[in-house]
Amino acid sequence: MATTETSQVKRNRDESRFVCSCKCDRRDASTQTDTKGHEPRLSRVNLFTLLSLWMELFPRNKSQPKNAEQAKVSGLVVVQGRKVMGLHCSSAELHVGQVAVIRHGPRLKGCDLYFSRKPCSTCMKMIVNAGVNRVSYWPGDPELSLLLLSDGAAVDRQGQGSSQEAVELDAIAAELDAQVHSHRLPFLEYVAHSESRDARELFDELQRQRSLEDLTATFFVTDELRHQYILRKIGLENFCVEPYFSNLRKHMQDLIKVLASVASSVPDLQLGYGFYVKDLAEGPPRASPRASPRTSLSQGLSQDLSQGLSQGLSQDVARHCMIQAQLLAYRTEDPKVGVGAVIWAEGKSGRCDGTGCMYLVGCGYNGYPGGSVCSAFPWMGSEEKDPRERKYKYIIHAEQNALIFRSAEIKEDENTMLFVTKCPCDECVPLIVGAGIKQVYTTDLDSGKDKGDISYLKFVQLQGVQKFIWQKTPQAEDLS
């Protein structure tokens, strides 16, 4: 197994990074910021770490029985090279490591796995034997929780680390969190159009605060002694030493803050917004606010599809997927606007995953061609007079990258759904239709605009693909 972590941990356990990824490509090596006055961006490692934490929170059917061993739900991101192969979470019956083995089997060879909790030794032995390149996990309470044990005796041999195991966290650029909240965030921008300033600020603060409290309670071990105890038990005793311990906790808190800001940038249903078929005159919205994820996802869907209709996802699943896309947008290489896209499909089988029968098809963000040096490309927008200095001909759109780097084929008889943080432009609409995507979840803020280099005219006329547009719920609309 090609990993040089043991020596690198020592060299890199400094203020900026705990473990250096020795396989970074040229651009990835720049981590949080780019060279041309770009806004700070998330590093690859931080993106995958945040996605794994977020996957742990995939909306689950509340009536599902608890895992018999009381294992904590975990999230997982499977990455091969530049491609995200899967986003998973554990189910009532299976740990997320088992889900990975079932879903990917031999395809795990050479992959990097990002877990939201240190997996148990049973999962770890299978994963390592599959030939993975690296297993990275969030250094909090592990899957087999040590916080649940009254006498402190670990039931699992948590400390038995393999050489592929690593904790990978990059320092967050100081401005990133502020930027996450001030950036042209499409969903908050929509709110800004429709609410008074006071309502907006209150709204914003409420969401963010609530989100931060919930995420901290889930992912952070507030008590330092407990945290040190956990680190020792899971084989990370080196991180208990200062200044590494404080740095580690600071990195963890910074990442949780970013996740809270991103999550609160897609306000939830309680605040009166959701994804609905746009023209309310067409009848009641098809995405039901109260439907549980699995009921609206799986029941009767193929039947509905054969009639050319689908109910749409439950609001909490749709919002969850949009936040995945919003996280991806923070890897953008466009200095002005980050766009993220994820494509999920609803399979006919494979319910072992905590995501039910939903599986990831692909994901992407807007950026310059892979493997290139982005400073070689023009990066100005429409404000630049010289067309040769504008970015539009070079940047690959989020939807395009999601299709190019997809890890699964799009099947005609399945419901395939695109979640994209910006209204698809005229370059992307034909790709969406041609690829066989059946539903698009997005915002239509740009819809109908023609900016010359880029236009957004085709989406309005798009037929045969259901459009779920982020807007006020019909109930909130009635009240206003």
Ligand SMILES: O=c1ccn([C@H]2C[C@H](O)[C@@H](COP(=O)(O)OP(=O)(O)OP(=O)(O)O)O2)c(=O)[nH]1
């Ligand atoms: O379907 C789409 C449409 C656009 N983009 C990306 C490509 C490009 O990186 C950016 C262009 O965004 P916009 O249309 O907002 O242009 P701008 O020049 O950034 O902003 P402005 O509206 O000020 O002209 O968005 C996508 O990824 N997918």
